Amino acid sequence: MSGFAIRPQYVHRFALTISVVFLLVLSAAPDLRAEPTDPAPENGRLLVYLLDHQMVSRQEMAAIQQEINSIFEDQAGVQIEWFIDASPRRRLEINELRVLILASDGTRWFHGPSNVIGLAPHDESGIGRNCFIFYRQALWFRQQAVLRCREAALARTQAEASGVEPGMAGEAIAPASCSDYLPELTPMIVARAAAHEMVHILLNKLDHSPTGLMRESFELQEWLAASLEPFRLLPEEIAALRSRLGVVSAVADGS
Numbered sequence: 001m002s003g004f005a006i007r008p009q010y011v012h013r014f015a016l017t018i019s020v021v022f023l024l025v026l027s028a029a030p031d032l033r034a035e036p037t038d039p040a041p042e043n044g045r046l047l048v049y050l051l052d053h054q055m056v057s058r059q060e061m062a063a064i065q066q067e068i069n070s071i072f073e074d075q076a077g078v079q080i081e082w083f084i085d086a087s088p089r090r091r092l093e094i095n096e097l098r099v100l101i102l103a104s105d106g107t108r109w110f111h112g113p114s115n116v117i118g119l120a121p122h123d124e125s126g127i128g129r130n131c132f133i134f135y136r137q138a139l140w141f142r143q144q145a146v147l148r149c150r151e152a153a154l155a156r157t158q159a160e161a162s163g164v165e166p167g168m169a170g171e172a173i174a175p176a177s178c179s180d181y182l183p184e185l186t187p188m189i190v191a192r193a194a195a196h197e198m199v200h201i202l203l204n205k206l207d208h209s210p211t212g213l214m215r216e217s218f219e220l221q222e223w224l225a226a227s228l229e230p231f232r233l234l235p236e237e238i239a240a241l242r243s244r245l246g247v248v249s250a251v252a253d254g255s
């Protein structure tokens with residue numbers, strides 16, 4: 001690595017420090033506006049300021065945005081206006097959010113290892129506006145999926161070699177098509193974790209739902225199959241999002 005290659009990283013780290021300090025100040029500031037009295041925005045759009053401290057590739061950034069769009073727009077009819085690496089330095093409105101992709105694994109936040117991928121701190125009034133995604137956790141999660149997929153392939157090969165009907169040998173571990181989902185898995189994990197945190201904030205929802213995107217945690221198996229079912233919003237969550245953001249347009253067919 002040349003010195004020129006290293007320099008931007010310092011600049012980047014500096015920018016991260018600034019924004020974290022800024023966020024702490026924001027969350028510590030007394031909030032005099034009670035959430036229920038905030039009127040819904042008129043145009044029904046959601047403005048997302050995506051701050052990428054991981055410096056993901058353009059392709060990965062596009063995949064992240066596309067998946068978040070598909071959750072909000074296809075399922076709930078909520079259109080997102082994106083701002084990449086830009087954020088106003090003021091208190092955000094109810095139809096605005098910051099999503100920060102951090103290079104960290106969150107260890108410092110949790111004072112030790114954890115399985116948390118995303119975090120949406122609420123301030124005293126319950127209206128935080130920042131979703132933090134720990135990119136290294138998404139990488140770790142993907143690595144677990146790779147291991148699971150390899151284990152399944154091995155079980156199939158061994159079954160075949162010993163003349164046993166492959167049958168459920170690998171299927172119970174992971175579907176035969178699991179490797180199809182591995183290349184896109186990291187941005188998928190980042191996007192769904194971000195969407196989950198975004199809903200927490202938009203609905204001022206501190207608890208979790210029994211099924212769908214707003215569950216407390218996802219199963220590894222679910223990432224290795226085509227079904228979107230485990231990552232769907234519940235009808236009541238969709239209704240609440242639409243009302244919160246003043247969405248009047250019809251929902252696209254998200255089936």
Ligand SMILES: [Zn+2]
Nearest residue numbers: 196200208216
């Ligand atoms: Zn949650």
